Amino acid sequence: MYHSISPHSLKCYAACKADEYDILGIKKFFKSSDKKFASLEGTIYFSTKEQDSQELVEVFIFYFGSIVIWGASEKKCNEILDNISAFTQGKTQNPSANSEVIECKYIPGVAKGYFNDKKDHLVIPSDNIFTKFSISYAVAQSVKLSFLENSVAKLIKSTHQIQKELSYKGSTSLSKREISKKTGMLFRERYSINLHNDMLDIPEFFWSRPIYEQLYILTAKSQDIQPRQNILNRRLDMMHDLYEMLSNDLSHKHSSRLEMTIIVLIGVEILLNLIHIAVVSM
Incomplete structure (x- = not known):
């Protein structure tokens, strides 16, 4: 060696x-x-x-x-x-x-x-x-964190149009299926990061060789590994909140449309009954 x-x-x-x-x-x-x-x-x-x-x-x-x-x-x-x-x-x-x-x-x-x-x-x-x-x-x-940061940056970029629509229209043109797909992509990134949480911990190698741990910690601090990991998770949390809000909004709209449909059907049923009563009473 x-x-x-x-x-x-x-x-x-x-x-x-x-x-x-x-x-x-x-x-x-x-x-x-x-x-x-x-x-x-x-x-x-x-x-x-x-x-x-x-x-x-x-x-x-x-x-x-x-x-x-x-x-x-x-x-x-x-x-x-x-x-x-x-x-x-x-x-x-x-x-x-x-x-x-x-x-x-x-x-x-x-x-x-x-x-x-x-x-x-x-x-x-x-x-x-x-x-x-x-x-x-x-x-x-x-x-590795840079790799994950680039993946998340692309994901954030894909939400810019959604943010613009919400800002100008107060709603989004995305369907529930499209939002579900984007939410799935977000969970995949979160899973990828959390899956590597053990990778971002101090390796077991240093448990039996503590003399080298100081060098590892020194290098890790110089690379800002822990702060960058925290920032990455906060960004994912913000995106999760965005998609959750959109999903809830779509669910509310769906419920409103369903309620309106029921009201219309009840109205039609009442109208038909009135017509039937009128015809019978003639």
Whole structure:
């Protein structure tokens, strides 16, 4: 395993392009091609090299659709993404829309990691696999959140016309079926986010290795993971309130039409009875 004792900079690239990765499928593929890999808390780790410089490149593939690559050029990152694209599952997005680059500085002798605000990089006390995994997990969570944020942003955009109609007309042209379909889409997004709540928690990996938890928490805070998750849920709550209001409005209109129909039928029945009485009395 690569480990240097001299100070050096490390670049960490992360992207999320799908709902999930088929981890079992990737393992089978690696085994069939005799490629060495390791499984770390359900995450696949493997290393490769840059073709030109022969510098070591280390890769972490997370089941929830994120991938983190250390020490690779942009060309190499794209190559790795292309190689595992066949193992994506669910919705896919352009990875460039959900990607981040973290600069790290390894300085031997530093007691613990910290974020250098002036130089905008993370200082780490070691560059072993556990250190990189700790940082990678937080960055992987961050790009996954970006993936979910983009999905919700598209959903919010689809409600703009509804909001305009409500503003100008006080009602919407959507049918109950259309509102039900949109509500279903909303619940699917909420389910997707809540399904990954365990992914957004602190991994069990740190329960037995608390020395690395500080690095994970430090990176997670720098990515604003918890505040972003709260904002995402608030946006979904607002959209849910909108669709619930529209659904109730349509239900009220349906009830009103039903009542009016009953009144008309009763009126017709009374009229027919009056006509019948008039005819009989002649």
